[in-house]
Amino acid sequence: MITLQINKKEVMSLWIPIGIIILISLVAYPLSLAILSGYFLFPITNFFYKKFKIPITLSVLLTEALILTSFIVFLFIIIQTLIDLIPLIHEHVMLLPFVELQSHPIYIFFEEKVQGLLNKLLNDLLLNLTYLPSYFFELFLFSIGLFFSLYESSKDRLWFLVYFPKKARNFSERVLIKSSGVINKFISVELKLFILTFILLSIGFNLLGLHNPVKYAFLISLVDSLPFLGTGILLIPLSIYFFLMEQRMAGIIILLLYIFVQLTRHIVESMLWSSSMQIKAVHVFFLSAAAILLFGFIGILFSPFIYLIANKWESFTKTSLR
Numbered sequence: 001m002i003t004l005q006i007n008k009k010e011v012m013s014l015w016i017p018i019g020i021i022i023l024i025s026l027v028a029y030p031l032s033l034a035i036l037s038g039y040f041l042f043p044i045t046n047f048f049y050k051k052f053k054i055p056i057t058l059s060v061l062l063t064e065a066l067i068l069t070s071f072i073v074f075l076f077i078i079i080q081t082l083i084d085l086i087p088l089i090h091e092h093v094m095l096l097p098f099v100e101l102q103s104h105p106i107y108i109f110f111e112e113k114v115q116g117l118l119n120k121l122l123n124d125l126l127l128n129l130t131y132l133p134s135y136f137f138e139l140f141l142f143s144i145g146l147f148f149s150l151y152e153s154s155k156d157r158l159w160f161l162v163y164f165p166k167k168a169r170n171f172s173e174r175v176l177i178k179s180s181g182v183i184n185k186f187i188s189v190e191l192k193l194f195i196l197t198f199i200l201l202s203i204g205f206n207l208l209g210l211h212n213p214v215k216y217a218f219l220i221s222l223v224d225s226l227p228f229l230g231t232g233i234l235l236i237p238l239s240i241y242f243f244l245m246e247q248r249m250a251g252i253i254i255l256l257l258y259i260f261v262q263l264t265r266h267i268v269e270s271m272l273w274s275s276s277m278q279i280k281a282v283h284v285f286f287l288s289a290a291a292i293l294l295f296g297f298i299g300i301l302f303s304p305f306i307y308l309i310a311n312k313w314e315s316f317t318k319t320s321l322r
Contacts, residue, residue: 030138031145038149060150081219182304185276197221204257277307
């Protein structure tokens with residue numbers, strides 16, 4: 001009876017409040033995201049405040065302005081590159097001998113796939129346009145929430161944990177600290193992989209004599225650094241194009257370049273995560289592959305946390321064997 005009473009008290013004082021917090025966080029996700037973003041972005045605000053002695057309110061506004069400017073610059077680079085790229089793609093597509101290709105197995109296969117993809121993209125675009133006012137409202141709430149979150153973090157970076165039960169606060173604090181470390185390592189690894197991919201593609205495109213090799217190497221490297229995408233989304237269609245144009249050697253070279261870049265990238269990625277998380281490179285490979293098999297491509301986002309769990313699990317097993 002005593003055990004039952006203790007368990008009931010623990011459920012009422014710990015798990016029910018945590019469940020309510022999680023439910024509210026999922027429903028009001030723009031505000032939850034603003035709170036978490038405020039926690040992780042506070043070092044930028046603190047840098048302005050401590051280094052340049054800027055008042056905290058202005059430091060917060062500068063942080064939001066920096067994030068907004070970075071996003072706008074990122075979009076500008078993508079749009080500007082696409083503006084240059086689309087006419088080039090159109091020019092080369094018009095060179096394709098469509099009459100002769102209509103009976104080609106590759107053309108027949110990809111015609112159906114591309115048509116289905118375009119229909120899906122169009123439907124998704126129309127659906128998202130209907131939700132556009134709600135997206136702007138959520139963005140407005142996120143911006144205001146981020147301002148207050150950053151401002152409050154100047155007094156106490158863990159201010160939002162006051163709503164958590166006392167028993168869960170220490171655990172939540174440790175999780176946030178570990179998550180900060182993992183995210184910093186993730187950004188560092190992705191930046192190094194971006195530079196590596198950019199250098200390899202620039203050299204490859206220069207040797208092939210492609211138009212604007214550095215610009216397109218940058219675009220493909222940027223796409224490669226985004227979750228769920230990769231160099232194959234642009235290099236494989238480019239290789240197929242050369243095959244359709246009866247330029248088999250160029251198609252083979254592009255395909256080999258894609259394979260070389262992917263192999264090099266994955267080997268270096270395993271080595272970088274191995275060094276960061278203190279686990280063997282072979283374990284990194286199998287863990288990342290298992291994450292994709294279990295959770296699909298979304299497993300890519302969770303891979304760093306899986307590496308952290310693997311590191312802790314290895315330490316735990318070593319300790320338990322002593």
